[in-house]
Amino acid sequence: MKNVDSLVTEAAELAESGLSKGEIADELNVSRETSSWLIDRATPDTETPPDRSQSPHDIHIDWSTVGQNGRRLDHLGGMLADVLSTDGPADLVVGIEKAGVPVATAVASELEVDLSTYTPRKHRWEEGDIDQYSGSFSHNFSTVDGADCYVVDDMITSGTTITETVEAIENEGGNVVGCAVIVDKSGMDRVDDVPVRSLISLVDLNVEREQ
Numbered sequence: 001m002k003n004v005d006s007l008v009t010e011a012a013e014l015a016e017s018g019l020s021k022g023e024i025a026d027e028l029n030v031s032r033e034t035s036s037w038l039i040d041r042a043t044p045d046t047e048t049p050p051d052r053s054q055s056p057h058d059i060h061i062d063w064s065t066v067g068q069n070g071r072r073l074d075h076l077g078g079m080l081a082d083v084l085s086t087d088g089p090a091d092l093v094v095g096i097e098k099a100g101v102p103v104a105t106a107v108a109s110e111l112e113v114d115l116s117t118y119t120p121r122k123h124r125w126e127e128g129d130i131d132q133y134s135g136s137f138s139h140n141f142s143t144v145d146g147a148d149c150y151v152v153d154d155m156i157t158s159g160t161t162i163t164e165t166v167e168a169i170e171n172e173g174g175n176v177v178g179c180a181v182i183v184d185k186s187g188m189d190r191v192d193d194v195p196v197r198s199l200i201s202l203v204d205l206n207v208e209r210e211q
Helices: 004-016 021-028 032-041 070-087 100-111 160-171 205-210
Strands: 092-096 114-119 148-156 175-184 194-201
Touching (some): 021 032, 092 100, 092 160, 100 148, 160 175
16 A cells, blocks of 8 residues: 555655656656655655655545556546547547556547647646746647547646646647546636546545635
8 A cells, every 4th residue: 555655765766767746746646746745755865754744735546456457448438438428529539648648548449539649848847837848749649730629637636737738739729628537636627618527526625624
């Protein structure tokens, strides 16, 4: 079972392999702030254990039981395709790198439509304002220009990445019909006028009590 200490170790290993803090956030399914906190806790000259009272408010999601098996991914793709179809037809699925791409591939296969991939700016992020970086579409897959698109990712943490992706598609001449993720940690249901759907939504009951 994963805990904070194991996540600190994993974050350190990913950092040593050359991944940016944004990529580590994506790999561990946590926010960029949590990624930075985990890496800071793993600093070699830190002899004291992590101060959990100062940790960011976040939830780690591990869906590797599904992700490590192609047949399970196919079933997952079928569920997301069914959810997306309620928003109307599309002729292209855009998967958000990295973890969103295999899920999007399964959705595209289920719907028998084309596939595109988008690398968000957070994969280049280390420190400072994330807006100084830019994302990109891979030229190895279909273009979004002129296409009605679904956007697929594994999860939403803050909503920044999926919002960025919708805007990038529209800037490239595409039209986003709907978005879908496995888990939504933010309670997000729309990006502008585009519906955002999830198979699982997390509700923070502590926040509800404070309000």
